[in-house]
Amino acid sequence: xxxxEQKEEQEVHIVLISNEPGRAYSALVLALGTxxxxxxCKLYCTMSGLDIVKKGGxxxxxxxxxxxxxxxxxxxxxxGVQVTxxxxxxxxxxxxxxxxxxxxxxxxxxxxIGFLTAALPASKKGGMVLFI
Amino acid sequence: MQQNKIVxxxxxxxxxxxxxxxxxxxxxxIDTRGMSCxxxxxxSVKAMKAIDTEKDGYCVEIITDSEESxxxxxxxxxxxxxxxxxxxxxxIGLWRVRIGK
Numbered sequence: 001x002x003x004x005e006q007k008e009e010q011e012v013h014i015v016l017i018s019n020e021p022g023r024a025y026s027a028l029v030l031a032l033g034t035x036x037x038x039x040x041c042k043l044y045c046t047m048s049g050l051d052i053v054k055k056g057g058x059x060x061x062x063x064x065x066x067x068x069x070x071x072x073x074x075x076x077x078x079x080g081v082q083v084t085x086x087x088x089x090x091x092x093x094x095x096x097x098x099x100x101x102x103x104x105x106x107x108x109x110x111x112x113i114g115f116l117t118a119a120l121p122a123s124k125k126g127g128m129v130l131f132i
Numbered sequence: 133m134q135q136n137k138i139v140x141x142x143x144x145x146x147x148x149x150x151x152x153x154x155x156x157x158x159x160x161x162i163d164t165r166g167m168s169c170x171x172x173x174x175x176s177v178k179a180m181k182a183i184d185t186e187k188d189g190y191c192v193e194i195i196t197d198s199e200e201s202x203x204x205x206x207x208x209x210x211x212x213x214x215x216x217x218x219x220x221x222x223x224i225g226l227w228r229v230r231i232g233k
Contacts, residue, residue, distance in 0.1 A: 003177055033170040036177050037212050066168050075174070 001081040003035040005086065010039040013119045016049035021063045024052050027132040028072035035079045043091035044115045053085045055102045077106040084110035103130045137228070139194035141203060141219040143210060151220045159189030165197045171228045173209045180215065180231055191232040202227035 012034040016027045028041060034041035051057040058070035077083055086094055087109035100109065119129050142150040160179050164172035172194060178191045196202050202219055206229050210217040218230045 003174075005180060029170060032174050036170055036174045036209055038177075038209075075167070081176070 001039070009041070009125060011118075011122040012039055013014055013042045013044065013115075013122055013127065013129045015115070015129070015131045016043060016045045016052065017131060018048050019051040019057075019061065021061050021069070023132050024049065024061055024069055025063050025066065026071070028069065028076055030130070030132070031076045031081045034078065035076070037080070040080075041076075041119060042112065043076070044084050044086065046086045047088065047096070050098055050127075051083055052097060053083060053104050053107045054098055055104055055109070059103070073104065083107045087111060092108070106110075108114065137220045138175040138219055140221045141207060142206075143216045143218070145214070147232045149216075150158055153191060153216050153218045153230050155221065156191050156230075156232060157189035158191055158193045159183040161195065163195045164201070165195060167198075169198075169200075170187070170199055172196050172203065175207045176206055176229070176231060177209060177213070180213075182203070194229045196229065197225055197229050199225075199227070202229055206231070 012030070014025060014027050014031060018024070031041045031043050045053050050071060052061065052069065058073045061070050063071040083106065085103060085107055089112065093099065123129050139147070139150055139154065144150055158232070160183050162175050162179050164175055175194065176194050183189070184191060194206060207217060207219065210231055215231050215233055216230060217231045220230070222228055
């Protein structure tokens with residue numbers, strides 16, 4: 001169920017640069033918080049953050065006392081957070097064992113131009129672009 | 133547990149309006165005890181989006197053991213979304229927040 005308000009213009013674009021739990025959890029907590037507040041949110045996972053969106057990858061990322069990261073990821077996607085994965089080249093993805101078939105459902109590939117196409121206008125109208 | 137409810141915060145300064153939310157029919161109750169941030173607020177919004185106020189009842193009730201959620205986060209979300217709310221302190225370390233549209 002989409003949680004953002006249609007009329008809400010503000011957007012938060014998060015760039016996740018690592019699979020480290022400390023960063024990955026922070027990014028998803030922020031994403032869930034953003035849609036809770038009614039703003040739009042996008043999470044762009046760069047190459048070193050791709051474990052999160054690889055099928056089953058998030059369930060292996062854990063933090064003491066918290067549910068595993070896949071709960072956060074699935075809740076975020078269900079609530080309308082747009083999650084994209086950096087797909088720089090076929091060769092790099094092949095080396096990392098990532099294909100379109102083993103991405104989490106709801107996650108799409110996007111390159112840096114795709115990210116900027118959405119992030120530039122969002123920041124122009126007062127949105128936030130955050131690197132985590 | 134029900135007898136000692138104390139209204140400690142609300143979206144309105146008029147106590148009668150707050151009591152109106154407090155006394156309205158509860159459409160859904162969510163127990164968020166033990167949940168980590170931002171789940172108490174997230175689940176509140178999810179429930180508010182899911183209830184049919186005509187059919188299920190007017191408000192959503194959130195049980196929380198987090199002071200931060202009860203007194204700050206959920207009220208902030210309600211203010212942002214222009215929902216009415218009332219925070220009831222039920223026992224030490226236990227709150228019920230009722231939200232109505």
